[in-house]
Amino acid sequence: MTRVVAKFGGTSVGSVERIRHSAGLIAAAVADGETLAVVVSAMSGETDRLLGLAGEFGAALGDEETDVALAAGEQVSAALMALALREHGLQARSFLGWQAPVFTDGPPGAARIAGMDSVAFETAMDAGIVPVLAGYQGVAENGRLRTLGRGGTDLSAAALAAALGARCDIYTDVDGVFTTDPRIEPKAMRIDAISHDEMLELAAQGAKVLQPRSVEFAKARDVRMRVLSSFLDAGASKGTEIVAVGDIAERRIVSGVAYARDQARLALLGASGKSDMARQAFEALASAEVGVDMIVQAQARTPGSVNLEFSVAHRDLDRAQTALEAALPNAQLSSETGLAKVSVVGAGLRQRADVARSLFGVLGESGIVVKVLATSEIKISALIENDAVERAVRALHAAYGLDQG
Amino acid sequence: MTRVVAKFGGTSVGSVERIRHSAGLIAAAVADGETLAVVVSAMSGETDRLLGLAGEFGAALGDEETDVALAAGEQVSAALMALALREHGLQARSFLGWQAPVFTDGPPGAARIAGMDSVAFETAMDAGIVPVLAGYQGVAENGRLRTLGRGGTDLSAAALAAALGARCDIYTDVDGVFTTDPRIEPKAMRIDAISHDEMLELAAQGAKVLQPRSVEFAKARDVRMRVLSSFLDAGASKGTEIVAVGDIAERRIVSGVAYARDQARLALLGASGKSDMARQAFEALASAEVGVDMIVQAQARTPGSVNLEFSVAHRDLDRAQTALEAALPNAQLSSETGLAKVSVVGAGLRQRADVARSLFGVLGESGIVVKVLATSEIKISALIENDAVERAVRALHAAYGLDQG
Numbered sequence A, B: 001m002t003r004v005v006a007k008f009g010g011t012s013v014g015s016v017e018r019i020r021h022s023a024g025l026i027a028a029a030v031a032d033g034e035t036l037a038v039v040v041s042a043m044s045g046e047t048d049r050l051l052g053l054a055g056e057f058g059a060a061l062g063d064e065e066t067d068v069a070l071a072a073g074e075q076v077s078a079a080l081m082a083l084a085l086r087e088h089g090l091q092a093r094s095f096l097g098w099q100a101p102v103f104t105d106g107p108p109g110a111a112r113i114a115g116m117d118s119v120a121f122e123t124a125m126d127a128g129i130v131p132v133l134a135g136y137q138g139v140a141e142n143g144r145l146r147t148l149g150r151g152g153t154d155l156s157a158a159a160l161a162a163a164l165g166a167r168c169d170i171y172t173d174v175d176g177v178f179t180t181d182p183r184i185e186p187k188a189m190r191i192d193a194i195s196h197d198e199m200l201e202l203a204a205q206g207a208k209v210l211q212p213r214s215v216e217f218a219k220a221r222d223v224r225m226r227v228l229s230s231f232l233d234a235g236a237s238k239g240t241e242i243v244a245v246g247d248i249a250e251r252r253i254v255s256g257v258a259y260a261r262d263q264a265r266l267a268l269l270g271a272s273g274k275s276d277m278a279r280q281a282f283e284a285l286a287s288a289e290v291g292v293d294m295i296v297q298a299q300a301r302t303p304g305s306v307n308l309e310f311s312v313a314h315r316d317l318d319r320a321q322t323a324l325e326a327a328l329p330n331a332q333l334s335s336e337t338g339l340a341k342v343s344v345v346g347a348g349l350r351q352r353a354d355v356a357r358s359l360f361g362v363l364g365e366s367g368i369v370v371k372v373l374a375t376s377e378i379k380i381s382a383l384i385e386n387d388a389v390e391r392a393v394r395a396l397h398a399a400y401g402l403d404q405g
Helices: A016-031 A044-056 A065-089 A119-126 A154-166 A195-203 A212-222 A276-289 A312-329 A347-352 A355-366 A386-399 B016-033 B046-056 B062-088 B119-126 B152-164 B197-203 B212-220 B278-285 B316-325 B349-350 B354-365 B386-399
Strands: A003-008 A034-042 A091-095 A104-107 A112-116 A129-134 A137-139 A146-147 A167-174 A194-195 A225-229 A240-243 A256-273 A293-299 A305-313 A333-346 A372-376 A379-385 B003-008 B035-040 B091-095 B100-103 B113-118 B127-133 B136-138 B145-147 B168-173 B193-195 B225-229 B240-244 B256-271 B293-299 B306-313 B332-345 B374-376 B377-384
Touching: A003 A016, A016 A034, A016 A065, A016 B016, A016 B316, A034 A065, A034 A119, A034 A154, A044 B062, A065 A091, A065 A129, A065 A137, A065 A146, A065 B062, A065 B091, A065 B152, A091 A119, A104 B136, A112 A154, A119 A129, A119 A154, A137 A154, A154 A167, A154 A212, A154 A305, A194 A195, A194 A312, A195 A212, A195 A240, A195 A333, A212 A225, A212 B316, A256 A276, A256 A312, A276 A305, A276 A312, A293 A372, A293 A379, A305 A312, A312 A333, A333 A355, A333 A386, A355 A379, A355 A386, A379 A386, A379 B113, B003 B016, B003 B152, B016 B035, B016 B062, B016 B127, B035 B062, B035 B119, B035 B152, B035 B386, B046 B062, B046 B193, B062 B091, B062 B100, B062 B127, B062 B136, B091 B119, B100 B119, B119 B152, B136 B152, B152 B168, B152 B212, B168 B316, B193 B197, B197 B212, B197 B240, B212 B225, B256 B278, B256 B316, B256 B386, B278 B306, B278 B316, B293 B374, B316 B332, B332 B354, B332 B386, B354 B374, B354 B377, B354 B386, B377 B386
Parallel strands: A003 A034, A003 A167, A034 A129, A091 A129, A104 A137, A167 A225, A194 A240, B003 B035, B003 B168, B035 B127, B091 B127, B100 B136, B168 B225, B193 B240
Antiparallel strands: A104 A112, A137 A146, A225 A240, A256 A305, A256 A333, A293 A305, A333 A379, A372 A379, B100 B113, B136 B145, B225 B240, B256 B306, B256 B332, B293 B306, B332 B377, B374 B377
């Protein structure tokens, strides 16, 4: 019997009808001989509603009480999914994060899964009961509720799949992972199989289909994941498999093009003798919980100076500037906003140093200026003007042959 | 320092503004030197919304999963109240039923409080932190969530007050207990002090201000309760004290007039030799969870027969008939619907057998036919036509001098 953890996101449980349809997909999988555990998000819009209520009292994500309010969203959808499964003739019961339990550490609003006890799930599944875990939540060492950050239900599902030795099917509102956002490039194509690393880079670069930490977790624990649509009938979704890199038969150089709008560029100019400027800057940014991306360090034109550039999300810009001014009062700090990031991702980039050069060429031909370029083993990202995003995505998608099946 | 458990019902936490106002009342009590623990209901309408969602999947009150969904309502309001208290400069934290923990037994949807561990509350209060308990919920021996039935937050509050040796202030949307429903009789007057037994009868007979089980609990554990309005400014609500019968200085014969619409009358005619008809009938009704009221047994006009009459809520009528037909296939069963119950309640009734007679007179003068009459130590109830309720309430309120201060 194949064990499967099936995760249903907010839109897949967004209404009574959608819950009922998703429950039907589970019933079909059970009829096919699979043994299922289910993980659910809050009904779409509910997390924002609850966050808004907490916000009325001045509480943001990161407050223990905000987590108490937010966790109620998944609590309700877990109960409703268990009831919907019963309508399909299955036995089912809900488990809340603290009931599993899912142990967490780390701060409220962005906790990490420290461990998970899957005995109750094994017992239920062995007895023919479909367990339904409320995703996105766990319990801290102090006995209080914790949430895992946006998209955290993917992480709940990956962790449960690892604990159960199960495959992890992520049901969402699209039929898998695409070569780019179909809303920007209608020729975007579904990817049959992608490696964990490529999926991770796509997710980190803005593809919202899977939460990056869940992919990291799946890679580290060797969990096989699939991304499927819950909006199609049972068996109709072809989806995308996320597998170990060696398991992909046909390798493209580039697997996909991702983008993220509303980025800002920060530049620090300091004395090159002060070689710890970068360390001080990144320590300050980490303390302020600012995620930093696309780091470039170079000798500045001013002799004896060093220039450090990096990008941050626009929403983090004020916090980043305040932290840097406090930590490095003598450095010159400048910033630029209204930027976006486009990235090409592919495991084949490892062997192809010329892709970076050709990316400059492709964007240049479209009249798009690359402000900052950064590369990793399997990704090349360029910082460009916000309003050039759509042109850049379409140009890169065509240039790397992603529209050719 | 006076310890107080302050309970806020659904309308008192029905919106961001109401939560903020209720938090202000708590802050004022703390400023007055009281040490508070708070218990909250779900925001008004939320329990019905969640019950409706569960109902979409065929689940009613009494299902374990329904309880999981319902408990989310109080979870959210407890978190929001803790945040609102912080806005008023207090330290506060929420406790969910399973975190206290509040131990329950009995069925889902109508669980009983089996015990409560108040150590965490004592610790919090001693540290100057206002604990906010999510009402209406606890945890069963099997580790699953349980809810306590409609109005269960009153019971949570009474149990916490008993555990803490605290007074129990029940904040609601009216300024205490009134001699009758002011929507029917504008001359209804607030009662300064009422005994537990009288309050219990008023609540059982339809006055919705307090849940009967919470009053029973308060009486058994000698908890002093007050009913106050959360809609007035701090100190402005005079309220009603519910106290031991000996503590009431000035005793009226009748304290209040209560009513309940949508009652039905059931009559069983059976052989008088079969003396266990009543026992069999009530066992069958108890198994079907039908609450029975106003029981009258009499010799029937048919020789050798006995007539058993009682009232049930209209919503329970079908269930009652099915249970009785199965248990007593040879008895003649008849029913009448469209009825209501009016009751006069007063500790002074114990010594005044003539009140029952005068009640017949008062209703008779208003042209109202009494179908069934039942008395207890401190209550007289009459079953009348539904559409005579308002006239009956006003006539009785005037006849017993309840409008005269």
